[in-house]
Amino acid sequence: MKYIQLILIFVTFSITISCKTSQTKQITNPEEYKAYLEVDKNMDLDNANKELNFWSNKLAKTPNQYPYYSKIASANSQLFKLTGNINQLKKAEESLLVANQKTNFNNAGYLRGLARNYVSQHLFQEALELLLKAEKNGENLTQTHFMLVDVYLELGDYDKVDQYLSEVKNLNNFDYLIRLSKYNDHLGNLDNAIKYLESSLKIAKSTKNETLIQWNYTNLADYYGHSGRIEDSYKAYLNALAINPNNCYAKKGIAWIVYSYERNPEEALRILDAIQKENTSPDYFLLKSEIADFMGNIAEKERQTKKYLASVSDDKYGAMYAKYNVILFADNADKKKEAIEIAQQEVLERPTTQSYDLLAWAYYKNGESKKALEISENFVIGKTFEPEALLHTAHILKQNDKILEARKLKKELLESVYELGPLTENEIKNI
Numbered sequence: 084m085k086y087i088q089l090i091l092i093f094v095t096f097s098i099t100i101s102c103k104t105s106q107t108k109q110i111t112n113p114e115e116y117k118a119y120l121e122v123d124k125n126m127d128l129d130n131a132n133k134e135l136n137f138w139s140n141k142l143a144k145t146p147n148q149y150p151y152y153s154k155i156a157s158a159n160s161q162l163f164k165l166t167g168n169i170n171q172l173k174k175a176e177e178s179l180l181v182a183n184q185k186t187n188f189n190n191a192g193y194l195r196g197l198a199r200n201y202v203s204q205h206l207f208q209e210a211l212e213l214l215l216k217a218e219k220n221g222e223n224l225t226q227t228h229f230m231l232v233d234v235y236l237e238l239g240d241y242d243k244v245d246q247y248l249s250e251v252k253n254l255n256n257f258d259y260l261i262r263l264s265k266y267n268d269h270l271g272n273l274d275n276a277i278k279y280l281e282s283s284l285k286i287a288k289s290t291k292n293e294t295l296i297q298w299n300y301t302n303l304a305d306y307y308g309h310s311g312r313i314e315d316s317y318k319a320y321l322n323a324l325a326i327n328p329n330n331c332y333a334k335k336g337i338a339w340i341v342y343s344y345e346r347n348p349e350e351a352l353r354i355l356d357a358i359q360k361e362n363t364s365p366d367y368f369l370l371k372s373e374i375a376d377f378m379g380n381i382a383e384k385e386r387q388t389k390k391y392l393a394s395v396s397d398d399k400y401g402a403m404y405a406k407y408n409v410i411l412f413a414d415n416a417d418k419k420k421e422a423i424e425i426a427q428q429e430v431l432e433r434p435t436t437q438s439y440d441l442l443a444w445a446y447y448k449n450g451e452s453k454k455a456l457e458i459s460e461n462f463v464i465g466k467t468f469e470p471e472a473l474l475h476t477a478h479i480l481k482q483n484d485k486i487l488e489a490r491k492l493k494k495e496l497l498e499s500v501y502e503l504g505p506l507t508e509n510e511i512k513n514i
Contacts, residue, residue: 110317111341113350120357122328128165134158149185152178153196160200165329167364169399176200188213191222195230202230205402207237207433225251232262236269239435257286257295261302268306271468277306297323301332308336309502313344331362338370343501348374365394369407377506405429409441413448423449439463440472443479452482470499474507477514489514 135158142151159175162168179197186193194217201210211234217227228251235243244266253259264279280303287295304319317340323333334354342351351374359367368391375383388411395404409426412418426442439462447455459479463472473492480489496503496511503511 110314110344111337115321116324116334116337116354119324119328119334120354125165125329125361127161127327127329131158131161131165135162149182152182152185153193156182156196156200160203163203165331165362167331167362169397172200172203173399176204188216189220191217191220191227194220195227198230198234202234202237203403205405205433207234210234211238226258229258229262232266236262236266237435238433239438241269254282255286257283257290260286261299264302264306268309273306273310277303277310280306293326297326297330297333300326301330301336304333304336308340311498311501313340313501316340329361331358331364334358335367335370342374342377343504346505348378363394365391365400365404366407368394369411373504373506377504402429402432406437406441409445413445419445419449436463436467437469437472440467440469440475444475447475447479447482452479455479456483456485470496470502473499474503474511477511481514 135155138151138154138158142148142155145151156175156178159171159178163171163175176197179193179200182193183190183197188194194213198210198213198217201207201213211231214227214231214234218224218231228247232244232247232251235241235247248259248263248266251259251262260279260283264276264283267273267279268276280299284296284299284303287299300319300323304316304323307313307316307319317337320333320336320340323330327333335358338351338354338358341347341354352371355367355371355374368387372384372387372391375381375387391407391411394400395408405425405428409422409429412422412425415422422445423442426438426445429438430442439458443455443458443463446452446458456479459476463476467473474496477489477492477496480486480492493511493514496507496514500508500511
C-alpha cells in the first residue's frame with residue numbers, strides 16, 4: 084500500500100513540475116518600462132510643431148517660395164506619425180501637391196515626397212505613377228529605385244521587386260539591407276530577414292542617426308517575435324524606448340508581448356491606455372476590443388469596436404483600414420456583403436496574396452465556401468507564409484471537406500499563436 088502511495092506522490096509531483104515548466108516564462112518587467120508610460124514631455128512633438136510654425140510663417144511672408152511647402156509637409160507628416168491624427172497626413176498631401184504643381188511634376192524629390200505620402204495612405208497605384216515619373220526625371224535615381232522596391236512589394240509585383248533590388252544592390256547600404264530584409268520575410272526566409280536587419284542596425288549605429296536606430300530596433304523586435312525569440316523582441320523594444328521614450332510603436336509591441344505571450348490582459352490594457360494619451364490611431368481600439376474578448380468582457384469588446392468604427396468612418400482614412408474592416412465586417416451579419424465589396428476593391432488596387440486571402444475569407448464568411456476555396460487554391464495556397472492567411476485557408480479547406488490538407492497547416496498555426504493572438508488557440512486546436 085505504501086508503495087502505491089509513493090508512486091501516486093511521485094506521479095503527482097512529476098505532473099506539477101511538468102505544468103510549471105510548461106507555463107509561460109515571465110519576459111517583461113513593468114519596472115523596466117514604467118517610466119516610458121509616464122512621459123510628460125514629447126520633444127519630437129514639440130520640435131515638429133516648431134518646424135511647422137516656422138515654415139508656415141516663412142511661407143506667409145514670402146508666398147512665392149514653393150520649397151517651403153515641402154518643409155511644411157515634412158512637419159505635418161512627422162505630426163501624423165507621432166499623434167496618429169489623419170488630418171496631418173492629409174495636410175501634408177495638400178502641401179506636396181502644391182509643391183509638385185509649382186514644378187510641373189518634374190522635381191524628383193517632390194514626386195518622391197508625394198509618393199511617400201500616398202504609400203502612408205495605401206494609395207499604391209498613385210504612388211507608383213509618381214515614382215515612374217521620378218525615375219524618368221533621373222535625379223537621385225537610387226532613392227527612387229528604393230521606393231519602387233517598396234511600392235512593387237506592396238502591389239505584389241515580385242518580378243519588379245527583384246529587378247529593382249538588383250539595381251540598388253549594396254550589402255553595405257542601410258536602405259538596401261532593410262528592403263532585402265523585408266523581401267526575405269515575404270519569401271518566408273525569416274532567419275535571413277533578421278540577419279539583414281541586424282546588419283542594417285550596425286550601419287545605423289555607426290551613423291549615430293537615432294531615428295534610424297530606433298526604427299531598426301522596433302522592426303527587429305517584430306521579426307524576433309515572429310521567430311519565437313520573445314525575450315530578444317522585448318529587449319529590442321526597450322532599446323528603442325531608451326532612445327525615444329515616446330515611441331508608441333515600441334510600447335504597443337510590449338503590450339502585445341504582455342497580452343499574447345504572458346496572457347496578462349489587464350497589464351496590456353494599462354499600457355495601451357498610456358499610449359492613447361499620445362496617439363489616436365484607430366487600431367488601438369481594435370486591439371483593446373480583442374483583449375476584452377479574450378477576457379470575456381463582451382460589452383467592452385463592443386464598446387471598443389464602436390470606437391474603432393467611429394474613428395475610421397472619416398473619409399480621410401480611405402483604404403488605410405480596409406484589411407481590418409473586411410475581417411470585422413465579415414463577422415457582422417449586416418455588413419457581410421460589404422466585406423466582399425471592400426476585399427474586391429483591395430484585389431483590384433493591390434493584387435497581393437494577402438488581398439486575395441481577404442476576398443476568400445469574405446466569401447467564406449458569406450457562406451460561399453466553394454468560391455472561397457477556388458480563390459484560395461488559385462491565389463493563396465503555397466504563395467504566403469503569413470499565419471493569418473494560413474488560418475483562413477485552414478478554415479476554408481475544412482469547410483470544403485479537405486480535412487487532411489487543413490490539418491497539415493495545424494502544426495504551423497499552433498507555432499504561430501503568439502503572432503495570431505491567444506484568441507486563436509482553441510480555434511486552431513479544433514481544426
